[in-house]
Amino acid sequence: MNTVLRDAVSGQWRTVSAASVLGAAHQAGEAAVPLLIGVVIDEAVRTGATGRLAWWIGVLALVFVVLSLSFRFSLRCGEAASHRAAHAVRTRLACRVLSGVRGRLSGELAGIATGDAQRVGAVNLALPTAFAAVVGLLVGAVALLRVSAVLGLLILVAAPLLLTAAHFLGKPLERRSDAEQDRAAMASGVAADLVAGLRALKGIGAEDTAAARYRETSRSSMAAAVRAARARAWLDGSMLTLTGIFLAIVALVGGQLAIAGDITVGQLVAAVGLAQFLLWPLTVFSWVNGMFAQGRASAARIAEVLAAPPAVPPGTAHLPAIAGHVELRGVTSGTLRDVTVVARPGELIGVVARDPADALSLLAVLSRDVDPTAGTVTLDGILLSTVDAAELRAALLVAAHDAELFEGSVLANVRDGGSRVAEALAAARVDDVARALPDGLDTTITARGRSLSGGQRQRVALARALAADPPVLVVHDPTTAVDAVTEVALAEGIRRLRAGATTIVVATGPALLAAADRVIFLDTGRVAASGTHADLVTSDDDYRAVVLS
Template sequence: MSRPRAVISVRRGEISDTPVVLPDPLPAATPRALVRRAMWGTRRFALPAAGSAVVHQVCEALVPVIMGRAIDTAVVAGDVRGLALWLGLLVVNFVLLAQVVRFGTWYGQLGAETMQHQLRTDVTDRLLHPRARTDRLPGSALALATNDVRRLTMATTLMVYPVGEAAAIIVGGTLLLLQSVPLGVAVLVGAPVLLVLLDLLGRPLRRRAESEAAAIADASGAAADLLAGHRVLAGIQAQDVAAARYRDTSRQTLHATMRARAHQSGLTAGLGAITGLFLVGIAVGAGLLAVRGDLTVGGLITVVGLTQLLMNPITAFARNVAPVWSAAQASASRLLDLLSEDETTARGAPTAPATDTLPVRVADVDLGGGERIHLDIAPGELVGINVEGTRAVALAETLAARRPLDDGASVLVGDVAVNPGTPETARARMLVAPHEASLFDGTVEQNLALPGHRADLLEVALRTAACDDVLRVLPDGLDTVVGEGGLRLSGGQRQRVALARALVMDPPVLVLHEPTTAVDSVTEALIAERLPRLRAGRTTLLLTTSPALLAACDRVIEHPAAVDVSGAR
């Protein structure tokens, strides 16, 4: 059975609703292999585009030939009908030239953008995977998902444009041979020599361009990290220090850019001089042959036109192929380090959540400063843990499998161990809602309707989190856009929506870390009253110092740093 394929209309520039899917370039053992696999993965689009590039270059090469024949027909033979025929061929050639440019550019761009989308999705999945590194800064992640993916997929153009440029050199040299054997030989021999010379001259520029790209990535990453942590920096009044560090990074980027641009200017001038001398030499040789009668006027125009035409693919080949390839390998190396991390697990099927009510046992877990905690939570209990500050954060991160455990320490959800190295199974049974209420950019409903949520609990979850009042004041209710991080909502509104999001998931074990610090006392009392009814029969842990929430619990653990805290309130 054949899989559905997207239907692509070149005439209308449209794609059917069937998604365009390209072969996955992973697994790849080396950066070079990843680049090759990404290039070959776009062959469905790159090969037709390369064919269009070849036809385009052939049509370009035919322009001076047709013009030369038209001039000879009109000037030498005085054949008006022959001139009209050649001019008609020239029009047909230009029409074909325009169509193949349109087709090749559109098709090649579609393949590159599709591969870029797939790789960016893979990178995002890896960055958000439960086992992903937690020490990677947002700016670094942003550079991987944008700059490095873009530079890697730029290599797909090497299957298109260099093919056409090589065809132009071969076809142009052959046409020159038909006009004049000495000139044709000079071009076919001189073009590769010129290509090698240009490549040697361009190597320092490629090294500087790679340094420039790395510096720009560092600067953009530093800027993203600075903006992401602006509130924290403002809180500790460290804006000046952070700004000074960013200025240093930006200044280094500026110096790298200026060095690269200065070298590029010199290289451009050198390339222009070398190719210009080569063109002048061919033109002088063609002129001497014309004076001797070995070339007609039309032949002279053909030779000069073909020689000038060949300069573009020769210089483009030297400027583009090696820099694009080396930049793609550098980005592929960074992406491979990310995408190859625990690849089997990252691409495995998600673990199905447990449906039973489960107990929780915490044994000998260090909360910092040598204080250790022991907990035994029975199935279906609503337990309040009166803990605050860094100890509360440490306990929440431990339960969320984001904090390594010391030797001898353990956390069990039912019979499943919470392990930062393999967190998927435990997270399918226990949801830890952090104190920081961070929402996704989208509507309120989109933030609540996450994969695995219970739609039948949506209304009661909103009421339990006291979001019914929030929805009444929001302009579009559930369809209100909350903005990046929920910044269009107030702190209390954002916290209540985040609480409703945790409740509607209905996990067997739910851990809430200070879920009501941004709401008023009346709202907090409503949440404390409604929460036990919604979570009845489900295990719930409240890490809080709120008297109202603690009063609603089945039991309260007042001093979790004690040696054994399995007793009642």
């Protein structure tokens, strides 16, 4: 937790320091204003000299200009440091999540990367504010010491007591903020999973059960939020009461000193003005302490994710020039049992799984989401488990069936995939998609491509994978939402564009399988048959039932 906060602050120390200095200048100027007003009053009462009066009024105007500019740029620097630190934390979390985090819902991780990261970043706004408040308090105390030693000492003694009270009163808020963020992240995770699986839930008639689960989670989140809000209100109310009592004492003592003649009228006005000014630095400690409490709680949650062990151990080996020889030898993983599959360089092979779970298990070991419990998976004779993750993704790309599109134009989604954009667009028949859209390839699509039909999304996603042009490409069911004629065209496009490169198509579409050099049939987690699509359709009843049903 401390490391997360320390990194968030140290990474922005220049901007935080600038915000702190400017904030201190603003507070010093605010403290100087009542003193200068007191001087103006004393000059007017004692001498009545117009020149000196005009001089001090000019000084007062200059102080107002300085403190106004200082406040503006201090806030700008503080906000910049806050947002940059939050972005840095989100980037670290994203990199960590990409390597796999077990036991966390995707929505929960999204909540941590947004709400918790923002609260950690906000510490960079709270720090300059706290520093400025301390400087304001010290300047105000010194100014009161010059007006009256009694008033100055009163401030210096009471301020540490108020800071200590703010610290202890903020403890409940820290605990309840942690619980609030935890429940909110869980509710987000459940909601995201329910939305993603809505079709499946409707298919099995489980909408009511899912809604009841979310309702319970949401109510728990609401209760935690209410408890945190009550803790925040208790902290703010308690500190406001304590500071109000303290300032009333300051005003009472100052009035008695003025009546006794120990201070002048101008000094009395300055003392009252300083007492009013001190209300902000005293009350701001409540806000700052609340921000620190929430930041510490969020930092603890972020630290848990960053410290979580990866789903698979990281590899460090580097890949030489890649020929594209993929071999699974005696692999047991998930539903797979002793599976041996070899894809030779430049070969296009099809994989048909009678049970969809077998296909998912195969894709998981090829993308190295998991390592097999038995057997080996190699690329050009090098174990995938030993290869650096970034190099592995560049060499062996697994294009999932449910790959998401990004918000932006159709062309931008494909261009993000790689360099062979024009050929990929043609091979995936995205030109047909473009003709049906209002602005063609420049049409902006919504997040996850929801503004496109299922078939349109599949073709754009396939084009993106083909544009990447990796040495080894694995595609999963790229034609389930298109008609038979389009499937034939896509199969021809894949074979043409991937000529000379290793390609594995995990699918049950006859046109795709007919374009493959050979097909491997998985049944009950094992390799049941191997051969060309035409031979297997003729000789294997189980295979024929799966691909032609």
